[in-house]
Amino acid sequence: MRRSDLHGDAVRLLTGWAATSAEADEARRRTLGLLGDGPAAMTRAHQPGHVTASTMIAGADGRLLLCLHGRLNMWMQVGGHCEDGDGSLAGAALREATEESGIAGLTLDPDPIDLHIHRTPCGFHFDVRFLATAPAGAAEQVSEESHALGWFAPDALPTPLADGVVGQVEAALKRLAQM
Numbered sequence: 001m002r003r004s005d006l007h008g009d010a011v012r013l014l015t016g017w018a019a020t021s022a023e024a025d026e027a028r029r030r031t032l033g034l035l036g037d038g039p040a041a042m043t044r045a046h047q048p049g050h051v052t053a054s055t056m057i058a059g060a061d062g063r064l065l066l067c068l069h070g071r072l073n074m075w076m077q078v079g080g081h082c083e084d085g086d087g088s089l090a091g092a093a094l095r096e097a098t099e100e101s102g103i104a105g106l107t108l109d110p111d112p113i114d115l116h117i118h119r120t121p122c123g124f125h126f127d128v129r130f131l132a133t134a135p136a137g138a139a140e141q142v143s144e145e146s147h148a149l150g151w152f153a154p155d156a157l158p159t160p161l162a163d164g165v166v167g168q169v170e171a172a173l174k175r176l177a178q179m
């Protein structure tokens with residue numbers, strides 16, 4: 001897959017996306033501006049920031065899977081950088097979710113639930129956030145990118161949480177109620 005294919009998918013997806021909050025709509029507008037820089041905006045080398053894809057994973061029992069990030073030492077959804085082989089943001093989100101959770105058979109909703117811009121050690125992430133559901137009986141496996149994985153009830157989230165996780169949980173719960 002060419003980086004331009006992924007870039008084109010991101011532009012199409014976010015141009016047509018109905019944001020789930022005023023904050024997400026502002027992040028959508030800013031991300032489309034960043035994407036105006038072309039396919040480079042999909043890479044870590046792009047210094048103003050780059051587009052990433054992450055996923056909130058919901059279990060059959062309503063709990064959410066969060067990871068204790070290995071470098072940031074905060075609880076958050078799984079996900080991260082797009083790679084050369086990714087043909088779509090949804091595909092990147094599913095690949096990242098599968099790699100970082102160790103759960104096979106995730107079902108990804110291809111319509112984002114949130115968009116959040118935040119600073120990380122490698123620059124600004126313009127993070128397009130998706131929702132996936134895990135199959136019944138799914139067992140997670142910690143990857144090298146996290147210290148721990150845990151299932152949490154939405155009203156009993158761990159601390160410290162990364163910036164934007166609460167908004168993403170709210171968006172995930174709304175989407176789950178519509179499914």
